[in-house]
Structure formats: structure tokens, C-alpha cells
Amino acid sequence: MFLKFREEVIKSLKVDERFVKESDHADLACTVAFKIAKEQKRDPQEVAEELVSEIEPTEYIGSIEVVNGYINFFVSEEFLEDTINLILDQDYDYGSPNMKGEVLVEHTSANPDGPLHIGHIRNSIIGDTLARIMKKAGLNVRTQYYVNDMGRQIAITALGFVRFGIDESKKPDHAIVEAYIRMNEELERNPDIEEEVEDLMIRYERGDREATELFRRVVELALEGIKETLQKLNIQHDEFVWESEFVRNGYVDRILSMLDERGLLKKDGAWMIDLSGLGYEKPVVVRRENGTTLYITRDLAYHLWKNENFERFVNVLGADHKLVGRQLQDILRLLGLKPPEIVFFEFVSLPEGSMSTRRGKFISADELIDRVYAEARKIVENRKELSDEDKDYVARAVAVGALRFDFVKIAPEKQMVFDWRKALDFERQTAAYIQYSHARCCSILRKAVEKGMPDLDFRAELCTKKERDLVVLLSKFSYVITKVVNELKPNVFAEYLLKVANAFNDFYRDHPVLKAESELRMHRLAIVDATRIVLRNGLELLGIEPLERM
RNA sequence: GGGCCCGUGGCUCAGCAUGGAUAGAGCGACGGCCUUCUAAGCCGUAGGUCGCGGGUUCAAAUCCCGCCGGGUCCGCCA
Numbered sequence: 218m219f220l221k222f223r224e225e226v227i228k229s230l231k232v233d234e235r236f237v238k239e240s241d242h243a244d245l246a247c248t249v250a251f252k253i254a255k256e257q258k259r260d261p262q263e264v265a266e267e268l269v270s271e272i273e274p275t276e277y278i279g280s281i282e283v284v285n286g287y288i289n290f291f292v293s294e295e296f297l298e299d300t301i302n303l304i305l306d307q308d309y310d311y312g313s314p315n316m317k318g319e320v321l322v323e324h325t326s327a328n329p330d331g332p333l334h335i336g337h338i339r340n341s342i343i344g345d346t347l348a349r350i351m352k353k354a355g356l357n358v359r360t361q362y363y364v365n366d367m368g369r370q371i372a373i374t375a376l377g378f379v380r381f382g383i384d385e386s387k388k389p390d391h392a393i394v395e396a397y398i399r400m401n402e403e404l405e406r407n408p409d410i411e412e413e414v415e416d417l418m419i420r421y422e423r424g425d426r427e428a429t430e431l432f433r434r435v436v437e438l439a440l441e442g443i444k445e446t447l448q449k450l451n452i453q454h455d456e457f458v459w460e461s462e463f464v465r466n467g468y469v470d471r472i473l474s475m476l477d478e479r480g481l482l483k484k485d486g487a488w489m490i491d492l493s494g495l496g497y498e499k500p501v502v503v504r505r506e507n508g509t510t511l512y513i514t515r516d517l518a519y520h521l522w523k524n525e526n527f528e529r530f531v532n533v534l535g536a537d538h539k540l541v542g543r544q545l546q547d548i549l550r551l552l553g554l555k556p557p558e559i560v561f562f563e564f565v566s567l568p569e570g571s572m573s574t575r576r577g578k579f580i581s582a583d584e585l586i587d588r589v590y591a592e593a594r595k596i597v598e599n600r601k602e603l604s605d606e607d608k609d610y611v612a613r614a615v616a617v618g619a620l621r622f623d624f625v626k627i628a629p630e631k632q633m634v635f636d637w638r639k640a641l642d643f644e645r646q647t648a649a650y651i652q653y654s655h656a657r658c659c660s661i662l663r664k665a666v667e668k669g670m671p672d673l674d675f676r677a678e679l680c681t682k683k684e685r686d687l688v689v690l691l692s693k694f695s696y697v698i699t700k701v702v703n704e705l706k707p708n709v710f711a712e713y714l715l716k717v718a719n720a721f722n723d724f725y726r727d728h729p730v731l732k733a734e735s736e737l738r739m740h741r742l743a744i745v746d747a748t749r750i751v752l753r754n755g756l757e758l759l760g761i762e763p764l765e766r767m
Numbered sequence: 768g769g770g771c772c773c774g775u776g777g778c779u780c781a782g783c784a785u786g787g788a789u790a791g792a793g794c795g796a797c798g799g800c801c802u803u804c805u806a807a808g809c810c811g812u813a814g815g816u817c818g819c820g821g822g823u824u825c826a827a828a829u830c831c832c833g834c835c836g837g838g839u840c841c842g843c844c845a
Contacts, residue, residue: 539771563839645807650793
């Protein structure tokens with residue numbers, strides 16, 4: 218709805234959209250008068266007034282005012298009414314800007330050598346939220362986990378698995394990482410083992426049967442545990458793509474010959490691509506002297522496949538992959554292929570420093586989830602009206618919500634230092650706050666039904682300032698979705714939902730609903746129901762359970 | 768050494784792409800609100816040289832240059 222209003226404003230002024238922005242002083246404000254005033258050496262206020270005098274009335278522009286050269290637009294009563302009616306009418310479908318296209322989102326893709334830690338899930342949460350929002354936007358989205366099964370660390374894990382076995386009583390990813398950590402210690406004591414590692418890697422790449430079985434076994438175990446963790450966070454991938462597949466299905470050979478045909482390969486024992494023309498210091502090696510491929514070779518092959526199957530592909534990667542990511546993009550461009558869009562996120566570190574799976578220095582996602590759940594459970598314990606089963610359900614939903622929200626609300630480029638105290642806090646600016654607002658809406662509506670629910674009838678002329686503000690905010694849903702899909706900033710959506718909850722609580726405080734008289738009651742119930750729908754749809758996009766009671 | 772990212776009240780962040788109207792929140796602090804729709808809530812008060820220094824502009828947290836602090840990358844690893 219807000220998108221339509223915005224369009225009308227842009228059209229009415231015949232102005233570039235970058236001059237039209239959101240503002241505290243209006244529903245939309247235009248600054249173009251400053252620009253024109255400068256060019257014509259005139260007074261901005263005068264220019265603005267002149268521009269406004271030429272504007273034809275439209276359906277959704279209610280009023281216009283000129284202040285200090287700003288042109289301020291306010292929505293019409295009709296706009297408010299259409300917004301509420303549209304929300305109530307579309308219900309679950311409300312909020313889609315109806316985009317089209319095939320999109321692939323690759324996220325998480327952590328090495329299958331142990332459990333996910335709190336750094337990995339920043340990736341998972343950003344990726345999953347983005348995928349949910351893109352789906353809501355109308356795009357056909359598939360999600361993939363790229364399994365790095367050919368890496369050195371998997372060879373080390375495999376050797377550790379053979380040498381020490383694993384503790385079958387543990388969750389498989391946690392059991393696997395013990396072998397990995399132990400083997401790394403072993404490797405430090407005895408560097409001769411290095412040869413074994415290399416030998417195993419070569420055998421796997423060549424398709425040696427015994428090596429393949431061993432790798433499969435180890436990787437599957439790790440993935441089993443990883444999937445379970447992701448599941449707890451409401452995250453599920455459509456597919457797990459093993460990088461070794463691209464060695465076996467010919468894509469690696471294809472990408473190498475494409476590079477060769479374009480004369481991009483320098484074969485000097487190893488095969489490499491010289492990117493110095495693009496400002497890279499060192500060449501990129503795509504084939505070792507011993508004939509085996511490297512991570513980037515397989516990744517290039519993967520992206521050749523993506524080019525053949527999708528219009529748009531997005532990768533979520535840690536900031537440590539920036540260099541490789543950009544090399545990948547540039548090489549693909551040199552081949553005339555489409556590069557992936559990459560969302561880089563900065564690291565999550567512990568107060569005592571960065572994490573390391575290899576040295577066993579990390580907080581696992583499982584531990585985090587368990588502790589946040591325990592904390593939520595303590596609070597839920599006070600709710601006498603909930604059964605034990607409900608309490609468990611609510612605590613779990615609150616815990617997962619708190620976790621997901623904490624990660625998604627921070628802009629990806631911001632470094633995070635993990636803090637237990639904050640992770641276990643459920644007040645304000647958190648998912649619980651939004652869930653709570655949603656539960657309040659539900660509670661009002663439940664009681665209204667008990668007392669005999671009247672028809673919902675929103676009447677713009679009955680709106681107070683706060684009601685109006687709330688409704689305008691509700692109208693921005695698809696506008697915000699569009700922004701997130703174009704800019705790949707899921708934190709913007711978290712921010713938006715927080716604002717909606719905030720505006721609702723503002724309304725809730727001094728606008729009695731159930732006690733209001735007939736007309737007003739019907740009007741306010743419509744607002745409550747519309748807010749409920751927006752909060753519920755929004756929470757689902759964040760992968761957070763919209764609780765009806767808590 | 769070079770590249771990239773970050774630096775906004777005591778703490779955590781939004782705003783920066785496309786410069787504009789008094790720089791917004793939350794936590795923490797202090798003071799209030801539960802015989803009234805869920806107090807996981809609400810209201811009020813205090814608290815800011817937007818890292819520092821220059822520049823561009825009628826206008827800079829936002830753009831440009833330099834510096835400082837933190838992070839990260841610079842393997843025939845992934």
C-alpha cells in the first residue's frame with residue numbers, strides 16, 4: 218500500500234525517486250526544491266510552493282504542506298481505510314510486493330568437521346531470513362548448503378575418526394569434532410602425518426572407493442548433527458550440495474577448459490589465473506602441480522551450475538572470505554558468467570578472542586540454545602494459566618526467537634562480541650517484545666469473540682494520531698520487503714517489526730478496545746486484528762513463532 | 768607493509784548507498800504506573816565534540832583526503 222502512495226507522490230511531482238524520502242515530519246517528504254532553488258538561485262520555499270500548486274489531487278495523497286522548502290505529503294483517509302481492508306482481506310498473503318524470478322540462497326555451508334558454533338549461526342540466520350523474505354516477496358527461492366567435503370580439515374577429521382573412533386553416545390557432530398581436535402593435536406606433535414593427510418585427499422579426489430566411503434561416513438555424521446541444530450532454529454535447507462560432486466560430474470573440467478579457451482590460464486606446473494590487471498597481488502591457483510583441484514576451482518564449477526539454473530544467486534559468507542569471494546566474482550565475470558551476490562558478515566567473537574573449531578575454542582549453537590531455553594523457561598514458570606506442555610512450547614519459541622532476533626537485528630558488517638548476559642535478556646528490542654505484542658492482540662480478539670465479536674469496521678475519521686501512525690506503519694510491510702530484497706539487509710526488516718510492536722503498545726496503552734462503544738469498538742478491533750496479522754506474518758519471516766499466549 | 772570492514776550518550780545498536788528540518792531506540796541509572804483488554808508492558812528525568820584533523824557545500828553523522836583505535840584477509844588451506 219505504501220508503495221502505491223509513494224508512486225503517486227513521485228508521479229505527482231514528476232521527480233526522481235531519490236528526492237522522496239521517509240521523514241519524521243511527514244509520511245513522505247521531498248527535498249527537490251533545494252536542488253532546483255540552487256540551480257535557479259531562488260528561495261527553496263518559493264520553489265516548493267510553486268511545485269505544490271501544480272500538483273493534481275490523487276487518491277492516496279491526503280494533504281501536502283510546505284515547510285522551509287520541504288514538501289511534506291500525508292496519506293489520505295482513503296489510504297488508511299484501504300490499508301486496513303487489504304490486510305484483513307489478504308490475511309496470510311498480506312505483504313507481498315509480487316516480485317518474480319528464480320533465486321538460490323546459499324548459506325551456512327560450514328565445514329562438516331564439527332558442530333555449528335555461534336559464528337556459523339549468524340550466517341544461517343541471515344541466510345534463512347533472507348530466503349524467507351524473498352519467498353514472501355514472490356520469488357521462487359531455493360536454499361542450499363554447500364558441503365565442503367574435499368577440504369584438508371575433512372581429511373584430518375577422517376584420519377582422527379579412524380585412529381581414535383568416536384563417542385557414539387554423543388550428538389554426532391559433537392563426537393566428530395573430538396576426533397578432529399585430537400587429530401590436530403596429534404598433527405602438531407608429529408608433522409610426518411602431513412603426508413597421510415595429503416595422500417588421503419588425493420585418493421578422495423581421484424574417487425578411491427575406500428577413501429570415498431570413509432569421507433562420506435564422517436561428513437554424514439557431522440551433517441546429521443548440524444541439521445538437527447538448524448532444525449531447532451527453524452532452519453531447513455532444500456538441498457545439500459557436496460563440492461566433490463562437481464569434480465565427478467564434469468563441471469570442474471568444463472570450467473577449466475572455459476578458462477583455458479579464453480586464454481586465462483597460465484600453466485606453469487600448477488595452473489593459475491593472473492588477476493594482477495584487476496589489482497590482485499597474487500595469481501589464483503586453480504589446479505595444483507599434482508593435478509588436484511582447489512576450493513576455488515570447485516566453487517567456480519558450482520557457480521557455472523548456478524548460472525545454468527538460476528537468475529539470481531546469493532551467498533552468505535563470513536568476512537574472512539572477502540578476498541576469495543571477490544576473486545570468484547571477477548573470474549566469473551571474465552568468463553562472461555554472472556557472479557553471485559554476496560552478503561558478507563563480520564565475525565562473532567568471544568570476549569577472550571576469536572573462535573576456533575580446530576582448537577576446540579568455541580561456544581556451540583547447541584549449548585547456546587539450551588541455555589537460552591533454560592532462562593526462558595524460568596520466566597515462563599510464573600505463568601499459572603499455562604500448562605506444563607504450553608510452558609515448554611512457549612519457552613522454546615521465546616528462546617529461538619530471542620536468538621534469531623539478536624543475530625538478525627545487527628547489520629551484517631558489524632562485528633559482534635558474544636555476551637551471555639545479553640543473550641539471556643528478554644526485555645525490549647527483542648523478539649519476546651514482538652511476540653508479546655502479538656499475544657496481546659490475540660488476547661484482545663479472543664475476549665472480543667467470547668463477548669460476541671462484532672463486525673470489524675475501520676473508519677479513518679475516528680483515527681487518533683497514534684492510530685493513524687500505526688496504520689501507516691502497517692501499510693509499509695511490502696515496501697520494507699522490497700527494500701530488503703533489493704539491498705539484502707535483513708536487519709532492516711527486524712527493525713521494522715520492532716517499530717510496529719512499539720506503535721501497537723503505544724496504541725494499547727490509551728486506547729481501550731473492549732470497553733469502547735459500538736462504532737469505536739469495531740474500528741479499534743479492526744486495527745488490532747490488522748496489527749496481529751502484520752506481526753504474525755512478520756515474525757514468520759524472521760523464523761520466529763508468533764505465540765498466541767505467553 | 769597493502770586491501771577490506773567497523774568506530775554514534777556508561778553499554779549495545781539504528782540512521783550513512785541517493786547530504787537537508789530538533790541525531791533516534793534499547794540496556795543500565797533515577798522517579799512514577801497493576802481492584803481497568805497479558806507489567807516479557809507503559810510514562811517521565813538525566814546522559815551525545817556522531818574516533819580525531821582538514822576539505823567540498825547554502826547545508827556533513829552522511830561525500831572527499833589524512834591520521835588514530837579495533838577486526839579481518841593477503842598458501843599449490845578451506
